[in-house]
Amino acid sequence: MTTTSDKVRIGIAMGGWPFPEPDPQMLWEYTDRMESLDIDSIWFTDRIVSPLLSLETVVAMSFIASRTTKLKFGTSVIALPLRNPTILAKELATIDFLSEGRCLPAVGLGTEDETEYEACGTSKRVRVSRTEEAVEVMRLLWSQDEVSYQGKHFTLSGVTVQPKPVQNSLPPIWFGGRSEPALKRTAKLGDGWLVSQAPPEEVADSIPKIKEMALQYDNHIEDDHYGAIFSYCFADSPKEAEQMAEPYNLRRRSDVPMRDMNAFGPPEVLSNLLDRYIEAGATKFALRPACPPEMTHEQMEMLGNHIIPRYHKS
Helix, strand or coil, rough: CCCCCCCCCCEEEEEECCCCCCCHHHHHHHHHHHHCCCCCCECCCCCCCCCCCCCCCHHHCCCCCCHCCCEEEEECCCCHHHHHHHHHHHHHHHHHHHHCEEEEEEEEEECCCHHHHCCCCCCCCHHHHHHHHHHHHHHHHHHCCEEEEEEEEEEEEEEECCCCCCCCCCCCCCECCCHHHEEEEEEHHEEEEEEEEECCHHHHHHHHHHHHHHHHHHCCCCCCCEEEEEEECCCHHHHHHHHHHHCCCCCCCCCCHHHHHEEECCCCHHHHHHHHHHHEEEEEEEEEECCCCCHHHHHHHHHHHHHHHHCCCC
């Protein structure tokens, strides 16, 4: 099956720094070519504390905004409890304003590493309540002036930020996570759901749950605001691709076979997996290149030439 839906969009997720050298020019050439190949978006993993090269997401998005005209950019996902929501709301609104509406923030609770929360002046213990309050604060600041808010973690007294975002419905805030609390959080507060390391069958089970719970919270999530993040690697055979991807693939689950939620092999392996996700109800995708750094650009070229034309119909 090849879909002709105008809602399907495919982007690339950067897990850290995927290039062979710490040279910014490699990222610029990469994103320039992404845009010319009609790849929809680039997504930045958020790791504030990391021994490996990992770009700060907001700064990285601002650079992409300045170099491109149609490529969207997002976070997959930003650790919201580590941020001050007033500052973040100002940053994201500014980027959205300057890029004419291309900012796509997806948010989550952060890693399980307590030291990262401590380094950012907070605690993992309160990450859920901080995240929920932060979403409320940002939406208020994006939509209103003279905002007053009294929460457990944040207090605002007659606060206004400018510029406002240019997107009519504000930057849509998508949530990650596949646990029951994460699905409930998406249903309660989210504009969309972007899940990582979940096979199509799990996505098919979770979307109806989110929709049903969203009704209870009087929250409307558009049907095309469900998506998935997974890894891909092109090679002549699945075996060759799996061997190539093995050192670079993110393994977070032992209960699901790797092939059920990643695409390793010829292009048709990826298109078949995309079709299964689309049938499950997902239409937005952020694909992580799981390959040697020297092959990152080549893998993107294959994605743009063999996959994108099948799905980006308008």
